[in-house]
Amino acid sequence: MLAEVELAGISSCVPKRVVTNKELEALVDTSDEWIIKRTGIRSRHIAVEETANSMAGLACKRALASAGISKEAVGIIIACTVTGENLTPSMAGSVQKALGVKTCAAMDVSAGCTGFIYGLITAASLMHTLKAEAALVVASETLSKYADWSDRATCVLFGDGAGAAVLTRSEKPMMHFPMLCASPDEADVIVIKKEERPTPFNKKINTNTEYLRMKGREVFEYAVSAMEDALNALSLKCGSKPFTKIIPHQANAKIIDYVARAMNLRPEQFFVNIDEYANTSSATIPTALADAYQSGWLEEGDRVALVGFGSGLTSGGVVIDWTMPKKRSGENGRTYN
């Protein structure tokens, strides 16, 4: 059961270094035109001095400022990532330390690119269970460290970044219809294997550097069916008060275009910022939410559907009634500093 919550703060943090498609032409056999046509991506931010944990911390500080609440109010921190810096402690623990929150519940969620939706729903459920007043949900990824920069089919697709949201209790529920799903990835269509470490008892193991591997056709087919299923289900649940705007996981602009066409939705109903950031896995949805809010695309009173899909194979969706008032100018940076 979800607590009655609203999304009270949103922010993002992306690395300073921008890598254009043109720069990738020097690394692999590709071209700016080829990448734009197949993906809609024009550039991506790539971590150099930044880390997944440091971006997560900064995104959370900005999200708290955006919500206008103090760190003392935070009872739960959920960090969503597949590229956290440590096996342990968690990214959430690192965020707690960076913020200086003395006591709260803190844990990571790993659900691939659907991570942020899993995180939001987990946080709202825990707010009910733990009777917390506020929760931070952050998604932060450095996929550039796991991309195979010699593989032109995949390396052009990914970028780094973080986005964070603050949930606070509200008089009326403003988050509705949580949907989380996973089906077995029988064909291993999206995988980042972890390197194994030898022990005195097992020396025949693979210690090769492992990279993100993806089967393009299968991922595309899964992505469009998962998004259509989620949007159809959310649409039915919304009934007479439909969502009018959609923030989808930004994996490939062609996936979003296909879903819009197949479902007779208008392209302008979808917020798309993949051109600047590429696919930042679990961070795409909060980063898009932050940009949608800061650009004025999302307005108070909007009903917006968030939908995602990712490795696992996971998928999910949730509907949010947007309650944040028009952004104050100068609020929230995007770049790491």
Add this chain to the structure above:
Amino acid sequence: MEELIIKSLMEQLDLKRSEIKPESRFVEDFSMDSLDMVEMLIDLEKETDVKIPNEDLKALRTVGELVAYLEGKKA
């Protein structure tokens, strides 16, 4: 079957009906890449319930070849 494929190509690629002929080649004539092909196949799979495996897809280079393949699977 031919009508289904023509309709899918017209919608997806903004082509005119007169531009789509049985001998039209997906890659050379319509500049379709692998993702374009996947988009078309998803549309066709919804309509026909025929799944085209990757190994068969490589041999289907023209509209006519795709029509014959799908008609063969539905027969």
